Amino acid sequence: MTITPTVEDLLRELSPQVLGTLVRRHGQFESCEDAVQEAVLAAALQWPGEGLPENPRGWLLTVATRRLVDQLRSDRARRERETATALEVPPEEVPDTDDTVVLLLLCCHPVLTPASQTALTLRAVGGLTTAEIARAFLVPEATMAARISRAKQRIRAAGSEFVLPAGEERQARLRVVLHVLYLIFNEGYTASSGSALERADLAREAIRLARAVQARLPEDDEVTGLLALMLLTHARRAARTTPAGDLVPLAEQDRGQWDGALIAEGMALVKAALAGPALGPYVLQAAIAATHADAAEAEETDWAQVHALYLILERIAPNPVVTLNRAIALAETAGPAAGLALLAALDGDTRMAGNHRLPAVRAHLLERTGDLAGAHEQYRQAAKATASLAERRYLEGRASRIRP
Structure with a gap:
C-alpha cells in the first residue's frame, strides 16, 4: 500500500522522538535505531489502511520497544538481564520531551567524518531509508549501508552519552550540526549531480530539522539565521526552473512565483537574528538572501548592501x-x-x-x-x-x- 504524504510527514516527525526515548532509556544506539526503523515500516504499512492510532507516538514506541526486546532476546549475552517485562513501556507513559536536538548532536559526533555525519543524520533523524540516501549521493546502497554502520560503531566505541552538552562543548557540537544541515539543504536545493536541478525532499528535510533545532534553541542567532537562510532560499523554488526543467538564473526569475509566506517568515527571523550581539556566517548569509527577497524586481536589488555583507562575511569566515x-x-x-x-x-x-x-x-x-x-x-x-x-x-x- 502506498504511504500517504500525511502519514509520511508524521513518521518523519515522530521517528527521531521515539529513537531519542529508546536511546535515552536503553543506550545501544544501533539496536534502538534498527528497532525504530522496523516500527516505522510497520506503521507505513498499517496506518494508511487502518487509520492513525489514538496515540501515534505511543504506538511507535511500543512497537519499537517490542522489536528491541526481540533483538535483545536473540543476543545470548544479554538474554538473562534484558527481558520484555523490564523494557515494556505502555503508550500512556510516553514522555512529552522531544530529543531531536540531542539526537542530532549524537549523529554529528566529532569522531565521525562529515560524510558519515550527514548520512547518519538523514537515516536516524531524517527518516530516510538507506536506499534513499544512497540515491541522493549517487553511491551504491551497500556502500551507504556500510558507511552508516561504521558511523554507529564509532559512536558506540566513543562511549558518547545521550545528553545535551553544556557550555562550549554544546556550541562546538552545535556548529557541526548546523554545518551538516546546511550541506543537506544545499544538496537538496541544487543537486551536485543527476538530471534534476534539485532534490526537494532533502531541502524540506533540512528545513524541518532546522525548525526543530530553532524551537529548542531560539536564543541562538546562528540557528535562527540558518533557518531564515533556508526559508528565503527555498522560497524561490517554483521560479528556478522552466516547465521543461531548465534552470532559470536569479536575475531572470519571475518573482511573483516566489513563496510569500516563506519570505515573510524568513524576513522576521532575519530581523530577530540581526538584533543579536554578534553577526555569524549564517546570519550574514540570511541577511544577503533577505536583501534579494526585498527587491520586487532584479533591477531593484541593493547590490551595494549585498557587497558590504559579503565583505563582512569574507572577514569572519574566509572562503x-x-x-x-x-x-x-x-x-x-x-x-x-x-x-x-x-x-x-x-x-x-x-x-x-x-x-x-x-x-x-x-x-x-x-x-x-x-x-x-x-x-x-x-x-x-x-x-x-x-x-x-x-x-x-x-x-x-x-x-x-x-x-x-
Whole structure:
C-alpha cells in the first residue's frame, strides 16, 4: 500500500522522538535505531489502511520497544538481564520531551567524518531509508549501508552519552550540526549531480530539522539565521526552473512565483537574528538572501548592501565561494572588470579546482565586457566541470548563444 504524504510527514516527525526515548532509556544506539526503523515500516504499512492510532507516538514506541526486546532476546549475552517485562513501556507513559536536538548532536559526533555525519543524520533523524540516501549521493546502497554502520560503531566505541552538552562543548557540537544541515539543504536545493536541478525532499528535510533545532534553541542567532537562510532560499523554488526543467538564473526569475509566506517568515527571523550581539556566517548569509527577497524586481536589488555583507562575511569566515559571490556583487556596483579582477585571485586556490562556478561566473562577466570568445570558452569549461545535467544544459545554452 502506498504511504500517504500525511502519514509520511508524521513518521518523519515522530521517528527521531521515539529513537531519542529508546536511546535515552536503553543506550545501544544501533539496536534502538534498527528497532525504530522496523516500527516505522510497520506503521507505513498499517496506518494508511487502518487509520492513525489514538496515540501515534505511543504506538511507535511500543512497537519499537517490542522489536528491541526481540533483538535483545536473540543476543545470548544479554538474554538473562534484558527481558520484555523490564523494557515494556505502555503508550500512556510516553514522555512529552522531544530529543531531536540531542539526537542530532549524537549523529554529528566529532569522531565521525562529515560524510558519515550527514548520512547518519538523514537515516536516524531524517527518516530516510538507506536506499534513499544512497540515491541522493549517487553511491551504491551497500556502500551507504556500510558507511552508516561504521558511523554507529564509532559512536558506540566513543562511549558518547545521550545528553545535551553544556557550555562550549554544546556550541562546538552545535556548529557541526548546523554545518551538516546546511550541506543537506544545499544538496537538496541544487543537486551536485543527476538530471534534476534539485532534490526537494532533502531541502524540506533540512528545513524541518532546522525548525526543530530553532524551537529548542531560539536564543541562538546562528540557528535562527540558518533557518531564515533556508526559508528565503527555498522560497524561490517554483521560479528556478522552466516547465521543461531548465534552470532559470536569479536575475531572470519571475518573482511573483516566489513563496510569500516563506519570505515573510524568513524576513522576521532575519530581523530577530540581526538584533543579536554578534553577526555569524549564517546570519550574514540570511541577511544577503533577505536583501534579494526585498527587491520586487532584479533591477531593484541593493547590490551595494549585498557587497558590504559579503565583505563582512569574507572577514569572519574566509572562503573562496564567499569571494566568488562577492565578485558577482562587486561587478554590479563597480562594473564587470572589477569583478573579473577579484576572480583572478581565486585562480590559484586549490579549493576551487574543478569547481564549475568559477568559470561560469567568469564567463558571465566576460560576456558583459563584450569578450564573447572568452565567455564562450569559459561557459564550455563550466559545462564540462558540472555533474548536474540541468546546469550543464544551461551553460551549454549560454555558450551556443554567443558562439563567436
